[in-house]
Amino acid sequence: MKRKIVITIIVLVAALAIWYFFFRKKENQVVISTQKPRYGHISTSVTATGTVQPVDTVAVGTQVSGIIKYIYTDFNQPVKKGQLLAELDKVLLQAEVDRNRGALANAQSQLIYQQAQYKRQDQLYKVGAISRADYDNATYLNKAAQASVESAGASLRTAERNLFFTEIYSPIDGVVLNRSVSVGQTVAASFNTPTLFVLAKDITKMQVQASVDEADIGNVQDSQRVSFTVDAYLDEEFAGKVQEIRLRPSVSANVVTYTTMISASNESMKLKPGMTATVTIYTSEKDHVMLIPSKALMFKPDSALSGQFKVIAVAPAATERRKSATPVTGGSRDTVRSNMPGMEKKPSAASNYVWVRQGDTLLQKKVVIGLNDNTRAEVIAGLSPEEDVITGMQELSGKKGTTGSGGQASPFMPQRRRR
Template identity: 55%
Template sequence: MKKSYKKIGIILAILIVLVLIWFFFIRKPEQPLALTTQKPAKGYIAQSVTATGKIEPVDTVTVGTQVSGIIKFIYADFNSKVKKGQLIAELDKSLLQATLDQYKGNLQNAQSQLVFAKNNFNRQDLLYKTDAISKADFDTALNTLNAAQASVASAAAQVRSATKNLSYADIYSPIDGVVLNRSISTGQTVAASFSTPTLFVIAKDITKMEVEANVDEADIGDVKSGERASFTVDAFINDQFAGTVEDIRLHPSVSANVVTYTTIINAPNDDMKLKPGMTANIIIYTKEVNNALLIPAKALSFVPDSSLMKQYEIVGKIGRKGARQKAATTGATDDNAKAAHTGKSRKDSTGVAKQTAFVWLLQGKKITRKKIQTGLNDNTQVEVLGGLTADDMVVTGVTGGDANTQTAAKPGGSPFMPQRRGGGGRGR
């Protein structure tokens, strides 16, 4: 029995030592609650639409050939700068020249037949007037003359056609520009029987490029011509290029049940960094406000908790428990639900329909509820249109206490579900 008491005493002593070690060396003392605040500040805020697209020249021309033949000479290559009317390729002209010579011979023969038919008609006309021949002989001579004239006209048309085809053997540049693509090589046979083959693709002016942005149907309503845009390309990831929305094409593109609209953005390319075919990541600024009064967006979701009443006096309606729980899980209270808008109808800071929201101001040891008017909200900052001054201290969250463990998952709960935050009401 004494041994049992001795064991129990040893165990109790060990437990007491462990508790003392935890209390003095391991346990972290609870931090006092403290409010995080921020004053409204002047700054820039914008509503934007993101999209991806492709860099293309403003105007390209496909150069083909109207006659078939073998490529004999090529005078322009990839990236060659060409002028309008410059000879850039030449087909073998031997067959075309032979055809032209044949038609010229046919024309000379028809002209000779015409001369003979005219002389014969003149003789027959004199004999007919003296009643030396019959009417039938006269009509035969007249018909022969008409046929000869028609033959000359037909042969002359064939000569003109063959001459034109021969001229098509010389391929000229239709514009001033740069050769983007060459699809032929010397000795290659091109056939123009059914469709015009492509020989060259020439860009008119690569110092002026355009971006073909694919804007989602959910965002296209905010995009308008003349809006500012910026974009980056993978080749120059640290450079930001500027542009302007020029046009929104009405023809939709559907891929995997996603509807997008091609939006054309002008992009100057004076430094020649942009190349056709590059992929662009685009931001279109649909609404912009400079020198706006801004507060953090998380200030709209702050809701004071009863734990703050030990240190602060709360002035104003805190809200129902359900409203506070909604703020903890979604980041917005019932009062501030209208403030979480994107300002789609906005033209400037004075033309938007004001949205109502509520924030809490720190005034010494008091936390006061304040009604404000908001404008644009980019989920990081909120534009304040009325109700606050630059000297107000807006409460954005709580630090200390159990605020650092408020978002921990409860035992048995899903780690993927939104968790209940404590009274600190920290921002999203």
Template identity: 55%
Template sequence: MKKKTIFIIIGIAVALFAVWYFALRKKEQVVVLETERPKMGYISENVTATGKVQPVDTVAVGTQVSGTIKTLYADFNSKVKKGQLLAELDKTLFEATVNQYQANLVSAQSALVYQQGNFSRQSNLYKVGAVSKADYDNALYTYNASKASVNSIKAQLASAQKNLSLASIYSPIDGTVLSRSVSEGTTVAASFSTPTIFSIAKDLTKMQVEASVDEADVGDISKGERATFTVDAFLNDTFKGTIQEIRLSPSISSNVVTYKTIINTSNDGNKLKPGMTANITIFTKEVNNALLIPTKAIKFAPDSTLAGKYQMTWVNRDRKPAGADEAYVWVQKNSKELVQKKIKTGINDNTHVEVLSGLAAADVVVTGSQSMGKSQAAAQGQSSPFMPKRPGGNRRR
């Protein structure tokens, strides 16, 4: 009986020990550094905006005279040439006016011939004293009035003929008809402004994007900078462009101030259509072969858990803020030493930072630290630059 009790006590003790060892015992934690070597690569600063795709040059074709549209010779998307007939107004009234002034001119010219002969006779009689000065002056006045009447009717006839010619509407440029505002039978009135009949884009192989750039970003962009954009119709295509101008007139909507920025682009594939919404990226600074480190590296600061494990060499022990183009990073020299370095920075895209000076490509930069168990730390240590690597890489047979 006593032996059985002893075995029970021993079993309970073993169970309690197992529970403590596997569940309640505080596992020893090891602090492991996260490191990365600087690398050469591309980095940029950019500004994002939205805008509309539109033709570079658009001409509104209208009519200078009032009338009724008789015939249309072009429609939406029509390809037209300079001088091509696009539309005609009803010419009945214009032709009648021309005929009326032509008849008036013939009558006035006939009267002029008569008055010219009369003045010639009165002039000869006045020279020999057969008529009075009053008769002579009256003949001269009537002759001059007839000449003025002929000139006036000629001017009216020219105006009527011009109006008749304006009843035929021609294309001023080579291009593509974007819109047609009237139909046959529509009456157009040219009293105060020229009614628009067609809108013609000069060359749809050359387009421009009118981007709305926020006032906070407009100071960073300038003429000639590179831009890319996408449109919803072709999400997998990236279109390229160049900043042509930044217009000074602001647009204000809901207290947000934006400036129109014009981006020229090519449309050789005719994928871009007028009015498409563009999502634009403007590259304000670019470096193709920069020395880069993760942004996490300039934010890392060692804590007390690392102080006992590593020998630390400080440059900025007081932790004073770095300058505008400066930062502090920690470099792992070996398995027991961390050295703080002051670097000069360039472009920061919030993922990587350009290093202008203060680091070499062979340096091992600390980007963070984490606590883990010994087994995890051992596995992690195999990829450390200070630990020997197994021959043959990670492949297993």
């Protein structure tokens, strides 16, 4: 009898050992990541690319044709208003001035002669010595001589002005950005004015011409803060502000963009015209606000937590007339979600809910979210700084060195051959 009892005990112990080591479902450990809300700065921004350029540029040309004889400035040279930049050959235009000056002298001598003739004819006509026709002819010749003098004077002034145009002066105080001509080069101003120099008015003040996508232009407004970088100084950030949003759109490859002008200081003279800028326009900013990680808004409890924590989901706004919370006990992930009213019907509503840990309880709380930069989110209401907000969960399998929600090895990892 005793032998049967011993054998029975041995069989039960063996069966229990076999169940414990081979058939018992091993519990997986779950690690929950939490973080307390913090106060700080948050902003939303729009990114774009643009080109650095001077605030004001002037193209200096010539109104007369000729050969460049002298050039008195060069690239990057500072110039003053009224400074002589270049000269054209004056030989032909000086000859034109001399010719018109001679024509004027001839017209003036003709006028003196015709005036003397007119006086004599006028005296003779008054005493009846000449006819009316002779008097009218003398009057006509006198007025024609006066008109000839005026015409010759106008031609002389034109020639003198053209001679003046052979000297190219700077219209502003600035810096020479470009010089398009060289000594000995012929410039022709017959149809359009050729550009000889391009001057920048003040390169200590630059502007960035950025192209903002139509999807983002609605958030961009005047005087918003801007930061940008250029390839020449990747570790340095330059500051500016939105100066103007131009209404004329630009379409390229079916993409509509709007030109946005950004003013920036260049006291350090590091910014140069033509540099490519990567622009960040801050459309909204707030200081000293409560912040939580954005991934906390996407967290949903897993069924693996039901064995270790008490999971409680609150009712959404549509069912808040039921003041009591709905407990969730065990079950699969689908069961957990099905007991959260509104979670499956409105997936986007999850952005208004976060999970907090209170001891051994996971509690879902409704929060009001403000700014969200996809890294951090502003909490307007619904949380206190002392609460632990859940940001993620990691399930540890029974085997050492493996992590994951199910404890399964990756199918892409090489398998060790067994002996």
